Amino acid sequence: MAKGMFIDTTICTGCKSCQVACKQWNGLAAEPAHFGKRSGVPYPVADNFTGDSYDNTGSLSATDWRHVRFIEQIDEQRREKRWLFSSDSCKHCSDAGCLNACPTKAIVRTDLGNVVVQQETCIGCKFCIPSCPYGVISFSEETGTVHKCTLCNDRIHNGLGTACAKACPTGSIRFGEVPDLRRRADARLAQLKGKGEKAQIYGYEEADGLKVFYLFTDRPGVYGQPEQPVVPQRRLVLCSLVTILTALGIGVAALVNFRERLNGKEEHHES
């Protein structure tokens, strides 16, 4: 049965305990210190701040498999304001661009539907990196391989939920079986719509269904997600056909050239 997560961004408080839990369980390197010593300056100097609200990593990376995004929305009169949070990670797409692109079978799907990178097989060709329409999978210079969220592969195969879901104090990150999560998401969506709020589920259709899907109260783009993500391999057939046709064209051009000359030559011989 496929496991996944439902991220209800409306009840996220931006506490980042999911980021911390993820780093701890998966043994990922800590972020660089936010303050450093500078010679000649008697007090610690602030560096390594993103300058983007409370965001401390800026994006997903090889050592940040979860990233809490802070979106400050203030209207032009500066009267109405809204602070949106969204905890982002790998979506474990049902049609995963990274998995499709991998030439070594380093990226595989397990029996629970999650997509994982087998570190001992990855050669670091980096083809999966631009093949992910969500910009999730990342290269590590340290290991020479790519890394991303595994949906806590070790935990979920031993009857536990993901570390981030376990740590989430508001229930914004729910781990479970995808159909159950979808029922929960639909109910929550109906509840919000009943209150007249603008809300939408992101991840039912995208890439044949995301195992990790979201409830948003604004456009996906606001949350840093592509509005219309395309699994890039779906262009493969058309690209291949056009290239093959071009090859045929070149072949014909060459043939015509040769034929012309050959015929010319034969006439020359005859005369």
Place this chain on the structure above:
Amino acid sequence: MSPDNVQVPEWAWYYIAVYFFVAGTSAGAYFIGAMEELFSSAKEREVSRAACYVAFPLLLLVPIPLIADLGRPGRFWHLFIYNQGGYPYLNLQSPMSVGSWVLLVFGGCTLLSFLDNLVADRVISFPLFSRYYNRIPRKLYALVGSLAGFFIAGYTGVLLNVTARPFWAATSPLMGALFLVSGASTGAAAISLYLIWRQRNAGEEVARLESFDRALMISELLLIAVLLVLAGHTAQLLVTLPFLVMFWLGAVALGIAAPLWFKYRSRRQHFGGAPHLAHYLCILAGGLLLRISLLQAGQL
């Protein structure tokens, strides 16, 4: 549209774009040689011989940048054998996987053609090879090799098109076609350079090669134009500084337009050897700059 947060693979241009160029040139040259081998009279062998002498040494260079750009170069063999199962692995959805296998096939064909010509030219003697030498297998691997060569020249463009990077995605499905045409053109230039270097006067054969190349270069210009229209605003980088020089001046003006003009002019007036040499070098440099530009325009 994909957002800007689709990550950059950070393929080093000096490895990957150079590989695109070298492999494309080798494949283009081999294909032209094979066409002569397959369709021309038996007496005319200068171009196909030059093609074989160009294709294989160029292809020998290919594994170096490809392996050097890997995060774990020592594991390059995982491209062929799944290390956890010990069985051969091919992923038909991944141009990189299929490309690796076809490189092997193409490498085998170029090696056979190379040896074949060395034996025919009596540079080496290889009794076993000579004994079983006849025209039929030569045509067979010329055919297989030129099909594999087409693949090698074109798949690198398809590989870029089937990613989610905005510029590479927007130029779908034309990158493969452009790389293919460019590979054939640089291949022809490499053959011509080889003939100049070895001071082989192939007269009629070179004229044929030239007229073929003119058609290629015109279609290359057309393809670039359509590709840029498709790319739209994702091609903005191409009008900023390094690309203005590298792409427009280098690849398009000096690499295609100027040599094409020269080819048409030299059809009427005969220039000496030196300008010929220069315009072939321009074509080759233009092909390299084209690959670097299109790779980097999707990465920066």
